[in-house]
Amino acid sequence: MKNLKLLQRITTGFSLVTMNLILAFMGLEAVSLGFYYSQENQLFYTIKNTTSKVREDLEKTGTRLDISLDSESILERIHPFFGYVVKGGNFSQQQWGIRVNNYGFVSQYNYPLLKTNKNQFIIGVFGGSVANSFAVNIHVNKSRGNEEFIKNLKTIPELVNKEIIILSFASGGYKQPQQLLILNYFLSLGQEFDMVINIDGFNEVALSHQNNQAQIELSLPSIQHILPLTKLASDDLSVMKTIVQISEQKQNLVTAINKLESCKLALCHSVRSLQVKGLMEGYQKEIINYDEKIARNSSNMNQSDSLIYLSRMPAMLKDEVAFEKIAENWYESSLIMSQILANKNILYFHFIQPNQYYPTARVFVPEEKDFIIEGHPYSIGVRKGYPALLSRVNSLWEANVNIFNGVNIFDEEKEIVYRDACCHYNPTGDRILEKYVVNAIKSVMENRDKNQNNTISFKIEN
Numbered sequence: 001m002k003n004l005k006l007l008q009r010i011t012t013g014f015s016l017v018t019m020n021l022i023l024a025f026m027g028l029e030a031v032s033l034g035f036y037y038s039q040e041n042q043l044f045y046t047i048k049n050t051t052s053k054v055r056e057d058l059e060k061t062g063t064r065l066d067i068s069l070d071s072e073s074i075l076e077r078i079h080p081f082f083g084y085v086v087k088g089g090n091f092s093q094q095q096w097g098i099r100v101n102n103y104g105f106v107s108q109y110n111y112p113l114l115k116t117n118k119n120q121f122i123i124g125v126f127g128g129s130v131a132n133s134f135a136v137n138i139h140v141n142k143s144r145g146n147e148e149f150i151k152n153l154k155t156i157p158e159l160v161n162k163e164i165i166i167l168s169f170a171s172g173g174y175k176q177p178q179q180l181l182i183l184n185y186f187l188s189l190g191q192e193f194d195m196v197i198n199i200d201g202f203n204e205v206a207l208s209h210q211n212n213q214a215q216i217e218l219s220l221p222s223i224q225h226i227l228p229l230t231k232l233a234s235d236d237l238s239v240m241k242t243i244v245q246i247s248e249q250k251q252n253l254v255t256a257i258n259k260l261e262s263c264k265l266a267l268c269h270s271v272r273s274l275q276v277k278g279l280m281e282g283y284q285k286e287i288i289n290y291d292e293k294i295a296r297n298s299s300n301m302n303q304s305d306s307l308i309y310l311s312r313m314p315a316m317l318k319d320e321v322a323f324e325k326i327a328e329n330w331y332e333s334s335l336i337m338s339q340i341l342a343n344k345n346i347l348y349f350h351f352i353q354p355n356q357y358y359p360t361a362r363v364f365v366p367e368e369k370d371f372i373i374e375g376h377p378y379s380i381g382v383r384k385g386y387p388a389l390l391s392r393v394n395s396l397w398e399a400n401v402n403i404f405n406g407v408n409i410f411d412e413e414k415e416i417v418y419r420d421a422c423c424h425y426n427p428t429g430d431r432i433l434e435k436y437v438v439n440a441i442k443s444v445m446e447n448r449d450k451n452q453n454n455t456i457s458f459k460i461e462n
Contacts, residue, residue, distance in 0.1 A: 078229050078308065079104065082182055083221030086171055106136050107168050112191035121162040123195045124186075126179040126337075127170045130353050130423060131199035134437075135168035137430055149434040156442050173222040175203035176333035183337055193346045197437065198337065201352040201407075202423045204330045205323065205385025206378040212322045217311040219329050230308035249286045253279045281370070284421055319384055327388035331396065338401040349441055350396070350403040352389060353433075354410050355423050357382035361411045371418045378422060404440045409433065 076084040085104025102110040115122065125135035150164050169182050179198055187193075207222040214223050256279050260272035317325070334350050341348040356364070356372050357379040364372065373379075386407065396403045409432055410417045417429035425433060 076225055076229060077104065078226075081185055083174075083178055084171075084225055084229060105168050105171060106132060109165075109167060111167070112186055112189045113165070113167060114190065115192055117163075119161065119163050121159060121164045121194045122167060122192055123164065123197060124167050124169050124183075124191070124193045125197045125199070126174075126183060127199040127353075128174045128203040129170070129172035130202065130425070130433075131170035131174075131197075132168050132172065133424065133430070134197075134199055134433065135166050135170060148431070149438055152435070152438040153441065156445050158445060170199075173203060173207060173225040174200075175207055175222060176200065176330045177219060178221060180333040180337050184340070187340070187344075193341070193344075195347040195349070195441075196337070196341055198334065198348070198350045199353050199433075199437075200330075200350075201386065201389055202355050202378075202382065204326055205389065206381035206423075208326045209319075209322065209381030209385065210377065212313075212317055215313045215316050217313060218317075218322060218326055220310060223310075226308075226310070230310065249279075249283045253283050281421075319380075323385045323388040326385060327392055330389060331392045334396060334401060334403065335399055338396075338399070342400070347441075347445070348402060349437070349444070350401060351437060351440070352386075352393075352403070352405050352407060353423070354407045355382050355386075356418050358386045358407055359383070360408050362408075362413075365414070365416055368416045368418055371421050373421045376421060402440070402444050404436070406433070406436055409436045 075086055077087045079085045082104075086100050086106065088100045088102075088104065099106070099108065101107045105111070113122065125131050127134075150166075153159050153164060154162070169179075169186065174182075179200065183196065203222065207224065208218045211218050211220060211223050214227075216223050216227075220226070253276070256272065256276045260269065260276055263269040263272055316322075338348045338350070354360070356368075357376065390405060390407070393403055393405055410429065413428065413432060415428050417425055417432065419426040419429075
């Protein structure tokens with residue numbers, strides 16, 4: 001009898017525990033569903049595309065998620081004129097319209113692309129990874145609202161019925177004079193443009209500052225991109241060892257992303273998302289450490305042992321001297337781009353991108369502070385370099401360059417706009433940048449039309 005009562009109590013206790021676990025699970029699932037809906041504005045169970053935004057964002061910024069423990073882990077390849085380009089075949093996500101074309105740029109089209117009818121309006125986008133993301137997002141990721149850019153461009157009377165084509169000539173780490181050199185090269189090949197958009201500023205100061213620390217000529221391509229390639233060309237095994245370590249970090253990230261994308265429950269998705277976020281932050285820190293190591297080791301590089309010639313400086317320049325030289329090169333490069341395009345009746349628009357390390361009136365939300373790392377190797381270049389760039393904006397305006405200072409465009413936004421500790425924006429930030437760019441273009445084109453009409457009226461009256 002006692003055994004029966006004991007068994008009943010055990011059964012009852014087990015039932016209560018089981019029921020509580022089920023209720024707890026249902027509660028957590030409900031909370032996870034609510035959180036997912038607040039973030040994505042849709043129910044988790046209605047998802048049709050299980051591809052995570054993390055994977056998509058990494059692909060768009062040039063980070064492959066396939067794993068390799070050799071030189072294939074480096075995404076770039078040396079280019080005789082541009083410094084470097086993305087290695088062909090890096091992208092397999094054709095459903096997003098993402099691929100590396102015949103010249104190493106992310107584009108649906110091979111270059112040069114010539115018009116097939118007079119109604120086409122070709123816009124070339126130049127700059128670094130932010131510019132590349134801007135160009136790629138415009139025509140591949142409609143879920144994030146980037147289709148509004150072309151739609152808003154078509155509110156300009158001159159573009160109402162145009163077939164607008166966006167071409168990316170940007171790539172991660174590009175800085176002046178790479179934009180200028182790439183523009184001239186493709187113009188010499190007959191590439192047609194109706195408009196050129198140059199989005200830059202960050203790479204010029206952040207990456208050129210690293211060049212200075214390594215005593216590599218400031219105007220040369222970023223050492224964090226070009227130096228690993230030169231060391232591989234010289235069979236430097238120390239670089240290979242570092243790449244293997246980063247690849248191991250990437251393997252952990254890939255595994256977590258795969259598990260995230262296979263989640264069938266909202267609770268699973270929430271837990272895996274937190275795991276991916278932590279691994280992503282760790283991966284980014286490994287990249288930062290790698291960049292710092294490259295900068296330190298480059299000062300010991302023996303030029304005679306390398307197959308690639310990089311012009312060295314006899315000594316590291318003082319910051320005030322270096323940033324003045326960087327700003328002057330940036331100024332002259334943009335001015336020349338504008339003048340060359342003006343001679344061909346091609347519109348040129350230059351935008352200085354915002355960055356979290358340049359202080360403005362923006363108040364960062366708590367979650368966003370994870371994307372601001374104290375002592376980040378880019379922070380010194382941005383804080384000291386941006387003022388040097390901004391001091392030349394008025395001179396560019398006086399030289400008839402359509403340049404716009406976008407460092408404050410996030411100041412009024414209350415939501416998160418950044419998505420990493422470097423410089424890249426989330427969908428909210430992307431939309432703000434797109435809106436700023438299209439409004440600037442609209443104002444210039446409409447004022448140009450008014451001035452032309454006034455000139456015509458003046459001639460008629462006289």
